[in-house]
Structure formats: C-alpha cells, structure tokens
Amino acid sequence: MKYWRKPLDYEQIEIPHGEVHIIAERCKGCVFCVEYCPKHVLVMSEDFNAKGYHYPQALKQGECVNCNLCEMICPEFAIFSSSLPNGKLGQVAEVNPDEVTLTKGG
Amino acid sequence: MNPKREVIGQTSIRSKVHPVPFAPPRGEGPPPVADEHPLAAYLRMDRIPHIWCPTCGIGIAVKCLAEALDVLQLDTNKVAVVSGIGCTGRVAGYMKLDGFHSTHGRAIPFATGLKLGRPELKVVVFSGDGDLSGIGGNHFIHAARRNMDLMVVLVNNFIYGMTGGQNAPTTPVTAKTSTMPFGNFEHPFNLPALAAGCGADYVARWTTLHVRRLTRSFKEALNRRGFRFIEVIAPCSTLYARLNKLGTGYDLMEFYHNNTEIKNGADPQTVDIGFQGKIICGRFVDSERPTYLDMMKQHYTKVLGDKFVPMPEEGGLIWPPGEKPTTPAAKATAEVREPEEVTHG
Amino acid sequence: MKTDPAGVLTGAHYLDGDYACGEGAMAAGCRFVAGYPITPSTEVVERISRRFPFMGGTFIQMEDELASMAAIVGASWTGTKSMTVTSGPGFSLMMENIGLAAMMEAPCVVVNVQRGGPSTGLPTMVGQQDVMQARWGSHGDYRIIALCPQSPQESFDLVIDAFNLAELYRVPVLFMMDECVGHMTEKVIIPEADQIEIVPRRLTKKDPADYLPYQTNGELIPEFARAGDGYKFHTTGLTHDERGYPVMSAACQKQNVQRLIDKIKLNEEQIIRFEAEAIEGADIVVLSYGITARVARMGIELARKQGIKIGVIRLIVLWPFPENYIRQLAGNIKAFVVPEINAGQMVLEVERCAAGQCRAVSVPHLGGGVHNPEDIAQAIVEAAQ
Ligand SMILES: Cc1ncc(C[n+]2csc(CCOP(=O)(O)OP(=O)(O)O)c2C)c(N)n1
Ligand code: SF4
Ligand code: SF4
Ligand code: SF4
Ligand SMILES: [Mg+2]
Numbered sequence: 001m002k003y004w005r006k007p008l009d010y011e012q013i014e015i016p017h018g019e020v021h022i023i024a025e026r027c028k029g030c031v032f033c034v035e036y037c038p039k040h041v042l043v044m045s046e047d048f049n050a051k052g053y054h055y056p057q058a059l060k061q062g063e064c065v066n067c068n069l070c071e072m073i074c075p076e077f078a079i080f081s082s083s084l085p086n087g088k089l090g091q092v093a094e095v096n097p098d099e100v101t102l103t104k105g106g
Numbered sequence: 107m108n109p110k111r112e113v114i115g116q117t118s119i120r121s122k123v124h125p126v127p128f129a130p131p132r133g134e135g136p137p138p139v140a141d142e143h144p145l146a147a148y149l150r151m152d153r154i155p156h157i158w159c160p161t162c163g164i165g166i167a168v169k170c171l172a173e174a175l176d177v178l179q180l181d182t183n184k185v186a187v188v189s190g191i192g193c194t195g196r197v198a199g200y201m202k203l204d205g206f207h208s209t210h211g212r213a214i215p216f217a218t219g220l221k222l223g224r225p226e227l228k229v230v231v232f233s234g235d236g237d238l239s240g241i242g243g244n245h246f247i248h249a250a251r252r253n254m255d256l257m258v259v260l261v262n263n264f265i266y267g268m269t270g271g272q273n274a275p276t277t278p279v280t281a282k283t284s285t286m287p288f289g290n291f292e293h294p295f296n297l298p299a300l301a302a303g304c305g306a307d308y309v310a311r312w313t314t315l316h317v318r319r320l321t322r323s324f325k326e327a328l329n330r331r332g333f334r335f336i337e338v339i340a341p342c343s344t345l346y347a348r349l350n351k352l353g354t355g356y357d358l359m360e361f362y363h364n365n366t367e368i369k370n371g372a373d374p375q376t377v378d379i380g381f382q383g384k385i386i387c388g389r390f391v392d393s394e395r396p397t398y399l400d401m402m403k404q405h406y407t408k409v410l411g412d413k414f415v416p417m418p419e420e421g422g423l424i425w426p427p428g429e430k431p432t433t434p435a436a437k438a439t440a441e442v443r444e445p446e447e448v449t450h451g
Numbered sequence: 452m453k454t455d456p457a458g459v460l461t462g463a464h465y466l467d468g469d470y471a472c473g474e475g476a477m478a479a480g481c482r483f484v485a486g487y488p489i490t491p492s493t494e495v496v497e498r499i500s501r502r503f504p505f506m507g508g509t510f511i512q513m514e515d516e517l518a519s520m521a522a523i524v525g526a527s528w529t530g531t532k533s534m535t536v537t538s539g540p541g542f543s544l545m546m547e548n549i550g551l552a553a554m555m556e557a558p559c560v561v562v563n564v565q566r567g568g569p570s571t572g573l574p575t576m577v578g579q580q581d582v583m584q585a586r587w588g589s590h591g592d593y594r595i596i597a598l599c600p601q602s603p604q605e606s607f608d609l610v611i612d613a614f615n616l617a618e619l620y621r622v623p624v625l626f627m628m629d630e631c632v633g634h635m636t637e638k639v640i641i642p643e644a645d646q647i648e649i650v651p652r653r654l655t656k657k658d659p660a661d662y663l664p665y666q667t668n669g670e671l672i673p674e675f676a677r678a679g680d681g682y683k684f685h686t687t688g689l690t691h692d693e694r695g696y697p698v699m700s701a702a703c704q705k706q707n708v709q710r711l712i713d714k715i716k717l718n719e720e721q722i723i724r725f726e727a728e729a730i731e732g733a734d735i736v737v738l739s740y741g742i743t744a745r746v747a748r749m750g751i752e753l754a755r756k757q758g759i760k761i762g763v764i765r766l767i768v769l770w771p772f773p774e775n776y777i778r779q780l781a782g783n784i785k786a787f788v789v790p791e792i793n794a795g796q797m798v799l800e801v802e803r804c805a806a807g808q809c810r811a812v813s814v815p816h817l818g819g820g821v822h823n824p825e826d827i828a829q830a831i832v833e834a835a836q
Contacts, residue, residue: 021141028160031356036315053160072173072317075165077143077154150685153696183681188525199685199697204678206528207687207697208521209551215485215518219525220678222509223483223533227679248514406504415457415507422482422507423530423677426452426651 017084018066020058026078029053033070033079039063042070148172148182150202157196161355163314163340164194164261168201170317171230171259174324185228185328188217190237193267193342197232211241214249217256224421225399228328229255235262235276239295243275250304250333252398257327257334260297263342271345278381282349296378297337302391307332309374309391313339313362316387323389332397339385352382452651454480456644457506466639468632469494471603472562473502474641475610476534480649481560482508483533485522487515487541490574491630492564495536516541520548520561527557528686530652530677532614536562538630539581540571542588549623550589551688553711556665556673558617558652560610562626564633567818577630578818579741579792583799585625586770592708594715596722597625597770599740603637609767611647616722618650620714621672627769629792631742631821652677659683664695665707671714715771723776724767733762734785735835738777738801740766742821743790750790750827759835769797774804781805786834790814790827810834 007013020041027049034042034056041064045057056079058064064081071080142151149172158164175182182203189198191210198205208216213233221229231238238246238260249256265283266272273283273290276297280289298309308327312320320338327334339362341347343355352358362385369377370388377386396404406414458477466474473495476484484503486496500510513519516537523533537545542563552559567573568580581588585597596616600606610626617624655662655674664684667673676682689697690704715722730736735754739747744765751761762784766773781787786809789798795813802811814830816822 023143026155028155030161030354032161032166032359035356035359051155069317071144072169072321073166073315074169075158075162075314076156077145077149077151077165077169080143080145082144150696183683184679186678199687202683204528204683205685206525206678207685207689208524209547209688212517212521212548212551215513215521216525218511218513218518219483219485219522219533220528221525222511222522223526223529223531224677224679227529244514245518248518402509410504414504417482417507417509417531421529421531421677421679422509423652424455424480424482424532424649429651 016066018064018081019061019084020064020070020079020081022056022058023078024049024055025051026076027053027055028076028078029055030075032073032075036073037070038067039065145169145172145176148175148202150200153200156200158193159344159355161341161343162193163263163338163342163355163359164197166314166317167232167259167261167320167338167340168197170321171232171324172201173321174328177321178325178328180228180328184226185230186217186220187230187232188213188220189231190233190242191268192234192237193263194232194234194261195237195268211237212245213237214242214245214256214258218249218254221255222417224419225255225417226419229257230328231256231258233260234267235260235264235297236266236274239297239300240275247300247304250301250306250335253305253307253332253395253401254398255331255333257336259324259336259338261338261340262297263340263346265342265346265349267342267345271349278379278383280381281346284345284349294379296374298335298377298390299374301333301335302374305333305395306335306391307393307395307397308334308389310335310389311337311339311377311385312387313366313385314341315359315362315366319368319387326389330394331400332395339379339387452649453645454478454647454649455506458508459641459644459647460502461641461643464639464641465636466603466607467494467634467636468600468603468606468628469564469634470498471607471639472536472600472610472626472628472633473498474639475607476560476614477502477506477508478607478641478644478647479532479611479614481532481534481614482506483523483526483531484508484510484535485513485519485526485533486510486536487513487519489516489538489541491566491633492536492538492562492628494633495562495564516544517548520545521551523559524548524552524555524557527552527559528678530654530675532558532618534560534562536564538564538566538574539568539578542581542584546584546588547590549595549625550591550593552623553589553593553595554688555686556621556711557623558621560613560617560624560626562610562628565627565629573818575630576819577742577792577821579629579743580794580796580818582627582769582791582793583796585627593711595622595625595770596620596715596768597627599627599766599769600632601741601744601765602632603635603639606632607639607641611649615648615650618652619672620718620722621675622715625770627741629741635742655682663693665691666693667710671710671717719771719774722768723771723773725773725776726763726765726767728763729760730762730764730780732760734760735788735831736762736764736780736784736786737788737790737827737831738764738766738797739790740769740797743792746821746824747790747827749824750822750831753824753828754831754835757832759831761831766797772800772804777801777804778806778808781808784809786810786812788812788814788827788831788834790816790822790830792816792818792821
C-alpha cells in the first residue's frame with residue numbers, strides 16, 4: 001500500500017477490524033472467497049480437506065476489515081467474518097509487511 | 107493469468123482461464139476448525155454439505171436470502187419456502203423454515219395454496235429457470251397477473267441442471283446444451299420482461315456476484331406484498347460452463363464481474379441476455395398494485411358489505427372447542443418481532 | 452367434534468348432486484377450494500364460490516388442474532381443509548400431485564364427476580371409466596381412498612366422510628361421482644351443524660425441538676404440524692425419512708412407502724363400506740356402485756321375478772376394495788354380475804378376489820348413458836344358468 005499523500009488525520013481514522021473464520025471441512029474449494037476478498041486476506045491452502053478440496057487459509061488475518069464479502073459469496077456456508085475492536089489505519093498498514101506482495105489494494 | 111494480483115505460491119490447475127493464488131504448503135496437521143456460521147439458524151445445518159457442485163451459484167443465493175431474513179429479523183416461524191424440482195429445487199430442503207419440496211413446475215400454485223390457506227404467512231418460492239419458466243410457466247404468468255402475494259426467486263443458470271444439462275427456455279441462442287449439441291436455436295425468455303408484462307409488482311435481476319445488491323433486493327421483496335420476482339443469474343459449473351467450455355463457476359463469476367451493467371429502472375424489454383453477452387442487472391420494476399388478497403377483500407367488502415367474512419389470517423383450520431392456541435410453538439410465535447423499516451429508494 | 456355452523460345450510464333442499472357435494476364440503480369445514488371449470492363438475496365450484504365469502508372460505512379458479520391440485524396440497528399444510536373438483540381430463544392432469552399429496556401425507560379431497568372418456572370423450576354425459584385410474588392413476592406405489600355416492604343426498608353425506616377419512620389417514624380422498632348423480636336433482640336434507648361430526652386435523656402437541664414430521668413411533672399415521680406454527684419442518688415428494696429429509700435408498704423407500712400402503716391396508720376394516728342385501732342363500736350377487744347401482748335395482752327386480760336368488764352389493768367405498776368379503780362370498784355363490792359404465796373395470800377386481808371360486812360376469816356399458824335394466828336382468832339370468 002503506497003499513498004501519495006498521507007491524510008492529516010491518518011493516525012486517527014478508525015477502520016473496522018475483523019477476523020475471518022474458515023470451516024475447512026465444509027469448503028468445496030470454489031476460490032470465490034480468495035478471489036473476491038478486497039484485502040487479499042485469503043489464499044488457497046495446499047492441503048486438502050476430507051472431501052478432497054483445497055480450502056482457504058487466512059494468510060493475512062490482521063488485514064481483514066470484516067467486510068463480510070467472503071461470507072456473503074461462499075456457496076457452502078464455510079467461511080465467515082466477525083468483528084474485532086476497531087484499529088487505527090496506521091497500525092494496520094504495518095501488519096505482515098513481508099509476507100505477501102500485492103500489486104493492488106482493495 | 108488474473109491481472110488483479112501476483113500469484114502467491116503455486117498456481118492452481120483448477121481454472122485454466124483464471125489461476126488462483128495458492129499458499130505455500132502448510133505441512134501436516136488437521137485443517138483449522140471454526141465456530142458455527144452466523145447464519146446457521148436459518149439453515150438445516152444437519153444437511154450441510156449440500157448437494158450442489160463446487161462453484162455452483164445456488165448456495166450463494168440461499169446465503170443471501172438467509173442474510174436478508176437475518177437483517178430484517180423477520181419472524182421466521184411465519185416464513186415458508188416452496189421449491190419445485192431441480193438443483194435449485196433443493197433449496198426448500200436447506201432453509202430452516204417450513205420448507206416444501208413440491209413437484210416439477212408446481213411450486214407457484216403450491217405456494218398459492220399455502221398463502222391463501224394461511225394469509226399471514228410470507229411465502230417465498232425458490233426454484234430454477236426450467237422449473238418456473240418452462241414446465242411451470244403457465245403458473246408463473248398467472249400468479250404475476252393476479253399479483254399473488256408471493257416472492258419468487260428464480261435461479262437462472264440457463265440450463266436444466268439436475269437432469270444433466272438439457273435446453274431450458276432461458277438458454278441463450280448458440281449456447282450448447284445436451285439436447286442442443288450443435289447450439290441452441292430457440293429464442294429464450296427475457297424473464298424480467300415476462301414478469302413485468304404480466305403485472306409483477308417488483309422485478310429485479312442480479313448475478314450471484316452481486317451479493318449485497320441481491321441481499322438488498324431480497325430484503326425489499328420480503329418487506330412488501332404482491333408478486334415479487336427476482337432473477338438470480340448463477341453459474342452452473344458442471345453443465346452450462348462445461349458444455350460451453352466456459353471454465354469453472356469462478357470463470358463465470360469473473361465473466362459477470364466484467365460483463366454486467368447495473369441499470370436500475372431499465373425498461374425490462376431491453377434486458378434480454380445473449381450468449382456470453384452483457385447482463386443488465388438492477389431493480390427494473392418497483393410499483394404497488396393492489397395484490398390478489400387486497401383485491402379480494404376490497405371487492406367483497408364493497409359488494410357484500412358486513413356479510414363478507416374473510417379467511418382468518420391464521421388460516422381456515424376449524425379448531426375443536428377450547429383448543430385453539432395449544433401448540434407450544436403457536437404460543438411461542440405470539441411475540442412477533444417488528445420488521446425493520448426498509449426504504450425503497 | 453361438531454362442525455362449524457357457518458358452512459351448514461340446514462334444511463330440506465332440492466339440489467343436484469354437484470350442489471349437494473359443494474354443500475357437503477362446506478358443512479365438513481372445507482374452507483379452501485381451487486378448481487378449473489369442467490363439465491359436468493363445474494356446478495360444485497359455482498355453488499362454493501357463491502357461498503364461501505360468507506363463511507371465511509377462499510375459492511380460487513386456477514389456470515389449470517395441475518395448479519388446482521398443487522394449490523390444495525399447499526393449502527392442506529396450513530390446516531385448512533381443502534378440495535378440488537374436476538372431471539376426467541382434469542383428473543388426468545391432477546395425477547402427479549395426487550401422488551404428491553399421498554407422499555407428503557397431506558389430507559385433501561379430490562372430486563371427480565365422471566364423464567365418458569378417453570380424452571375429451573363425452574363432456575356432458577355419464578361415465579364410470581375412471582375408477583381404476585382412481586386406484587392406480589399416479590405413478591409409484593401408494594394407497595388412496597375413493598368413495599362413490601349414488602344420489603344427491605349421498606353426495607352431501609359422503610363428502611363429509613371423505614373429509615373425515617382424509618384427516619384420519621392423512622391421504623388424498625377421491626370422491627368419484629358421476630355425471631348422472633352430479634346432475635340429478637333430488638331432495639337433500641342438510642342437518643343441524645351439531646348433528647355433523649367432523650374429524651379435526653391431528654395437530655402435534657410436541658415441542659418443535661422434539662418434533663419430526665414423519666415420526667410415527669410404531670403407529671401408522673404421523674402427527675401433523677401446520678405451516679406457520681414454528682415447527683420449521685421439511686416435506687418433500689422424494690423418498691424421505693422421519694425428518695422429512697430425502698434419502699435415496701432402497702431401505703428408506705421400503706420404510707417410507709410401505710407405511711403409506713400399510714396405513715390404508717391395515718385399517719381396511721375401518722374404511723371399507725358397502726351395502727349388502729339378500730346375500731344369505733343367494734346364487735347370484737350383483738355388485739355395482741354409483742348411478743349404476745340404482746339402475747341395477749330394476750334389472751334385479753326383473754330377474755327375481757324369474758325366481759333367481761339375487762344378492763346385492765353396492766360399493767360406497769370403492770378403494771380399498773372389500774377383498775376378504777368378496778373372496779369369502781365367492782365360495783358360496785354361482786357368479787358375481789358387475790354392471791358398470793365402462794368396458795369392465797371393477798369386475799377385474801371382483802374376478803381377482805373371487806379367485807376362480809365363482810364366475811365374475813361383466814355387464815359393460817360404455818359412456819354416454821346408463822344400462823338398460825333388461826340387459827342387466829338378462830346377464831343375471833344367463834349367469835344363473
Ligand atoms: C414432471 C417432471 N418432468 C420432468 C422431471 C425431470 N426434471 C427434474 S429437474 C428438471 C429440470 C430442472 O431445471 P431447472 O428448473 O432449471 O433447475 P436447475 O437444476 O437448473 O437448478 C427436470 C426436467 C420431473 N422431475 N418431473
Ligand atoms: S471479511 Fe472481507 S476482508 Fe475479511 S477475509 Fe472476508 S472478504 Fe476479506
Ligand atoms: S468461498 Fe467457501 S467454498 Fe469457496 S473456497 Fe471459499 S470457503 Fe471454500
Ligand atoms: S449441475 Fe449445475 S446447477 Fe446443478 S448443482 Fe451442479 S453446478 Fe449447480
Ligand atoms: Mg436451471
């Protein structure tokens with residue numbers, strides 16, 4: 001994430017903070033959640049569940065903004081998000097900087 | 107390759123068109139467990155996993171209806187869901203409501219009986235394109251004409267899914283189906299135009315990608331009366347996508363992403379769908395005509411005056427003396443929660 | 452329990468069988484009727500549509516008979532007693548959803564005022580050609596109950612029984628009138644409401660958490676939950692288990708469908724009804740039903756003048772068929788004579804039950820008219836030789 005200008009109240013903006021929960025055994029590996037998560041929190045696991053499907057894994061749990069989209073779009077009722085206490089935008093930006101490279105934010 | 111981002115880890119072989127990011131191998135160990143889904147109360151969790159194929163869109167539509175019921179905090183004891191036969195026809199069996207899995211094409215008349223037999227019920231018909239517009243097409247147009255108090259959700263996957271991918275009345279021209287192996291040459295229905303032309307009060311179309319808008323339409327429709335028609339364009343990965351070499355359901359979702367246009371208030375006549383053509387979505391009709399029950403009550407009150415006795419809201423069951431509210435559930439439902447106000451704007 | 456007086460038009464009336472059937476349904480507490488016009492049954496719904504607005508009933512003219520039948524199955528799940536009315540062509544269209552009602556165990560009544568068939572046949576004229584269709588019409592294995600009145604008065608009385616049987620056994624009950632009875636006008640006495648016994652819906656008193664829609668605990672008929680009472684049950688036309696959930700297996704089919712059969716079969720003695728007269732010492736027994744039973748009277752009198760000992764059976768309940776009674780009787784008589792307005796349908800059942808102990812003589816008459824009593828008399832005489 002790269003900003004041209006930092007808003008003056010950057011440190012004050014409250015952004016929702018969430019946690020994503022995955023019921024791996026229920027997943028059929030459609031990848032919708034991975035693809036449409038605006039914060040790219042999820043990736044497909046290399047592992048299989050008992051039914052033989054890859055299931056998602058929250059690689060950047062700290063970036064989840066509890067937007068609920070993964071939950072909305074999952075045809076299997078296998079993933080959902082819940083809210084955490086709001087964080088400050090400035091803090092979130094520092095989460096897991098080296099774990100994942102993104103070309104584009106949400 | 108998906109231009110949206112770089113690929114992490116290995117590339118999936120699942121989708122040739124759109125590779126998906128994979129995580130580095132996690133090693134041994136059981137997959138993480140999680141608590142129950144927040145909408146579990148609206149679903150028959152003892153029947154999940156459902157029968158739908160991976161990347162099938164029907165589950166998304168179900169999810170959105172559950173979400174709408176949850177947000178509105180409707181008294182779900184008074185909501186019934188009726189399906190016909192087909193992949194979509196199984197919806198009635200997965201929702202934790204009074205659920206009726208009727209016969210092929212007859213969900214609308216079945217639901218009509220349910221509604222008229224107990225007018226206080228909110229009755230949702232949830233079925234497939236073949237079921238509602240093919241074999242059940244006659245019921246569809248007449249229920250719309252009467253402005254029957256039904257919310258009709260039609261999952262349009264452009265094909266007969268359950269029976270193995272035969273031609274549907276919605277199959278676009280040139281799309282391949284198992285009974286049109288050289289491509290369909292029949293004109294398909296433009297369902298919003300059909301519904302609107304027959305008098306539906308509320309007509310909307312979304313794809314399964316438009317989860318929020320679809321949920322909003324469900325909320326709007328649940329909170330109003332008359333014939334409400336919501337067409338949900340959904341991927342059928344196993345048949346429609348495969349027979350037409352369109353990739354997986356995810357590729358169809360991407361197609362929706364790139365090829366839908368939202369035009370609220372568009373003339374329904376202009377929203378027909380060609381093969382892999384633009385899909386116009388939106389709320390096309392939002393009017394208030396007196397419903398079937400309104401018309402009946404108004405008319406009989408006018409011509410019969412005090413002598414008119416309407417069907418009781420709680421149904422025409424004749425109770426043995428003194429037995430009326432004995433069922434424990436009937437007592438429990440006495441405290442009905444007020445639905446949240448929804449604005450139609 | 453006693454019926455709701457709102458639907459009872461107490462008094463002595465001069466009504467045709469169709470109107471009497473409509474009055475009977477309303478007296479039985481029927482409050483939802485869906486139908487599609489078809490001669491010679493339409494008068495039933497015309498009567499009902501005129502009277503329903505005054506008693507809290509809803510009549511809807513559907514777009515076809517497929518819809519009518521589906522609608523009454525839906526309405527049945529609200530606990531509202533429901534009925535549809537038709538004749539042959541419509542009866543054929545209803546078959547799939549009659550099977551649905553049987554499978555879902557949704558009580559309802561289907562009136563078929565029979566006319567000549569097949570196809571559009573003889574719209575305004577009599578037939579009894581749908582009696583086998585009543586038994587076997589929908590696909591798969593199931594049992595239904597079918598009743599057959601012989602007069603307007605009986606149309607009134609018996610349709611009340613039809614509703615009661617539907618409630619008792621949770622089955623669709625088929626009310627097999629015929630055009631003659633439907634269009635015949637006679638005196639019909641409608642009693643006071645407190646003289647009319649009706650069977651209420653057997654609603655479960657269980658807590659929703661403990662309720663399973665098809666759990667019978669060894670009994671044959673499950674308790675009923677209405678839509679909208681909070682039970683959030685599921686029901687389907689698919690083979691299902693006690694929870695009403697589809698189970699695609701031979702074992703589940705056996706359990707599910709066998710009970711549908713058994714609940715009628717093992718209660719046959721309670722359901723079967725017929726009139727028997729002069730059976731003792733009879734050589735010939737004339738078995739008939741509906742309008743033909745009345746026509747046969749005269750043929751029987753003619754044959755009796757020739758000194759033939761004739762017993763008479765009039766079926767009131769067509770299905771289930773009085774199998775055991777006929778089988779026992781067959782050992783004591785020379786022949787059954789079965790006049791009916793078809794090419795010989797119920798006679799097949801008589802023949803099957805007689806199992807070679809005596810003859811079963813068909814006196815067929817195709818649709819469009821009733822028998823000439825002399826033909827019946829002649830058949831009796833020939834059978835007696
Ligand atoms: C009377 C009857 N005819 C045919 C069938 C077979 N059948 C089952 S589902 C189906 C098609 C369903 O298509 P659609 O409504 O589009 O549902 P989908 O499976 O695509 O969700 C057919 C033809 C049937 N069950 N009943
Ligand atoms: S809630 Fe939103 S941000 Fe969080 S994982 Fe789901 S889609 Fe991503
Ligand atoms: S959307 Fe659901 S089914 Fe699809 S990959 Fe994600 S968790 Fe699995
Ligand atoms: S066949 Fe098609 S419509 Fe049916 S479950 Fe599979 S993907 Fe869905
Ligand atoms: Mg379909």
